[in-house]
Amino acid sequence: MDSRIGARGLAAALGGWRTRTPTYEALADGIRLLCLDNRVAAHTALPAERELATALGLSRSTVAAAYRSLRDSGHIESTRGSGSITLPQVRRAAGRVFDDGDGIDLQQASPAAWPGLAGVMAEVGADAASLVGRPGYDIVGSADLRRAIADRYTARGIPTDPEQILVTNGGQHAIHLVTDALLRPGTTALLETPTYPHATEAIKATGARVTGTPVTVVDGWDLDRAAQAFRRARPALAYLMPWFQNPTGRTMTPFDAATFRAAADAAGTVLVLDETTAELSIDADAPDELDFGPHAVRIGSLGKTVWGGLRVGWVRANRAFIRRLVASRPRRDLGTAEFEQAVATRLLRMMPEILPQRAELLGRGRDVVVDALRSTLPAWRVPVPRGGVSLWVGLDAPLSGSLVLAARREGVLLSAGPRFSVDGGYETYLRVPFTAPPEQMRDAVAVLGRVWPEVSGRPASSPVDESEAVAAIV
Incomplete structure (x- = not known):
C-alpha cells in the first residue's frame, strides 16, 4: 500500500460530486473520476466508511453502497481488516481508439505524426552502421543534437552553446529532472492554475508544497495575484507555460514576462519555462520572444511539434545547472537513445x-471543434485560441466531472476541468483537444450534445448571451 488519503482530503478532492441520484452512485462516480484522472493514485488507501460518511454528512450505508459499486466496476478492492484501496486503471488498447474500436480518446492532446517523419527515420536507419558501433545511449546528449538545439535558441535571440543543453527522454522526463533538482520537502513551488497536470504530479512527488496563481482564457495572468504569491510563498521554483498555455491557450505579453521576472528575482525563485507548445502558432508567425532573464530554465521537446512517440526533449539552462542535472540523472535513467537523437537532429533542421x-493541421482541427461546439452547445463559452493544442471550454453548469463520466460511458474519453487545477475548482470547464482527426472530433461533440441534457437537466440548444458565447484568446 503506497499511500493513504484521509476523509477530509477525499471530501475536498471530490468537490461538487452530488450531481445525480441515487446518492451512492454520485459518490462512486466522483471517486471513479479521481482514480481515472490519477488525482487519487493507484494503491491509495481510502478512508473507512464511517469516517467518510461523517466528513460528507452521509449515512454509513450510503458510503458502503458507493464502495460496493466501485468494487463492482473494478476501481477499488476491499479486504477485511485492511480497508479499501484503489486499483490501477489501464486502458485496454493504445491510441485514440480503444476497447472495441468504437471509442474516441481525447485525453491525449498530441497531434498525429508529421507526415515526413517515417522518411527521416528510414534515412537514419540506412545509416545505422554508424550508430550500432557505439553504446546506443548518451547521458548528456549527442554533440550534433545539442548544437542543433542551441542554434535554434540562438536564432530566437537567446545566445546558447551546446554546453547549456541536456537532452532528455521527452519533456516530462525533463520536468522530473528539473523539479527533483530544485525542490525538496518543505519548499514551495508556484504553478499557474489551471496547468499541465503531469507537472503538478512531478512537483508533488518531490514533497514540495504547491501554490497557484490564476490564468484565464479572457484575461490571461492575474499579475497582482502572482506578485502577491511570490512575496508570500517565496517559492523555490515557478513553473510557467508562457506560450499557448495548457489548457487556456493564452500567451504572455512582454509586460507579463517582465512582471514574473521581477517577482521571481525578488523572491529568489527559479523560473522554469515549459516551451513544448511554444512553436504551435496557428494564425500568425511565432510569438515574440519574452525576456525572463539569464537564469530561467527552459524545457522543450518534439512531442507536440513532430510526434508524441519520439521521446526526445531537452533542458536549456546555465552550465552549472546542466552539470548538476547530469550528475543526478543516473538515479533515474542512463541516457537518451542515440537513434532517436539522430532522428531529432535532422528534424530540428527541418522545422x-x-x-x-x-x-x-491544428488550425483545421481547431476550426472543426469550435464550429461543432458552438452549433451543438451554444450555451457553452467556446474560445478561439491562436495556437496550442486544445480549447478551455466554459460550461453553463458546474458539472464537468459528471459530463466526463457520462461521455466515457458513450465511448469518448476526456479530462474534466478539476484535473488541471492546483487548488480545486474548474467544474465549469472542460478541456477539449483539437488534435484528433476531424471526423472523430465531430463525433465526440455529437456525444457531448447528447449527454449534456441528461447530466445538466438543460437542453443543449439553450440560448446564450452573444457577448459570452465568443471568447477569443489574444
Missing part, C-alpha cells in the same frame, strides 16, 4: 518545413 504543416 521551417514542419511548423507550417502543423499550423495547418
Whole structure:
C-alpha cells in the first residue's frame, strides 16, 4: 500500500460530486473520476466508511453502497481488516481508439505524426552502421543534437552553446529532472492554475508544497495575484507555460514576462519555462520572444511539434545547472537513445518545413471543434485560441466531472476541468483537444450534445448571451 488519503482530503478532492441520484452512485462516480484522472493514485488507501460518511454528512450505508459499486466496476478492492484501496486503471488498447474500436480518446492532446517523419527515420536507419558501433545511449546528449538545439535558441535571440543543453527522454522526463533538482520537502513551488497536470504530479512527488496563481482564457495572468504569491510563498521554483498555455491557450505579453521576472528575482525563485507548445502558432508567425532573464530554465521537446512517440526533449539552462542535472540523472535513467537523437537532429533542421504543416493541421482541427461546439452547445463559452493544442471550454453548469463520466460511458474519453487545477475548482470547464482527426472530433461533440441534457437537466440548444458565447484568446 503506497499511500493513504484521509476523509477530509477525499471530501475536498471530490468537490461538487452530488450531481445525480441515487446518492451512492454520485459518490462512486466522483471517486471513479479521481482514480481515472490519477488525482487519487493507484494503491491509495481510502478512508473507512464511517469516517467518510461523517466528513460528507452521509449515512454509513450510503458510503458502503458507493464502495460496493466501485468494487463492482473494478476501481477499488476491499479486504477485511485492511480497508479499501484503489486499483490501477489501464486502458485496454493504445491510441485514440480503444476497447472495441468504437471509442474516441481525447485525453491525449498530441497531434498525429508529421507526415515526413517515417522518411527521416528510414534515412537514419540506412545509416545505422554508424550508430550500432557505439553504446546506443548518451547521458548528456549527442554533440550534433545539442548544437542543433542551441542554434535554434540562438536564432530566437537567446545566445546558447551546446554546453547549456541536456537532452532528455521527452519533456516530462525533463520536468522530473528539473523539479527533483530544485525542490525538496518543505519548499514551495508556484504553478499557474489551471496547468499541465503531469507537472503538478512531478512537483508533488518531490514533497514540495504547491501554490497557484490564476490564468484565464479572457484575461490571461492575474499579475497582482502572482506578485502577491511570490512575496508570500517565496517559492523555490515557478513553473510557467508562457506560450499557448495548457489548457487556456493564452500567451504572455512582454509586460507579463517582465512582471514574473521581477517577482521571481525578488523572491529568489527559479523560473522554469515549459516551451513544448511554444512553436504551435496557428494564425500568425511565432510569438515574440519574452525576456525572463539569464537564469530561467527552459524545457522543450518534439512531442507536440513532430510526434508524441519520439521521446526526445531537452533542458536549456546555465552550465552549472546542466552539470548538476547530469550528475543526478543516473538515479533515474542512463541516457537518451542515440537513434532517436539522430532522428531529432535532422528534424530540428527541418522545422521551417514542419511548423507550417502543423499550423495547418491544428488550425483545421481547431476550426472543426469550435464550429461543432458552438452549433451543438451554444450555451457553452467556446474560445478561439491562436495556437496550442486544445480549447478551455466554459460550461453553463458546474458539472464537468459528471459530463466526463457520462461521455466515457458513450465511448469518448476526456479530462474534466478539476484535473488541471492546483487548488480545486474548474467544474465549469472542460478541456477539449483539437488534435484528433476531424471526423472523430465531430463525433465526440455529437456525444457531448447528447449527454449534456441528461447530466445538466438543460437542453443543449439553450440560448446564450452573444457577448459570452465568443471568447477569443489574444
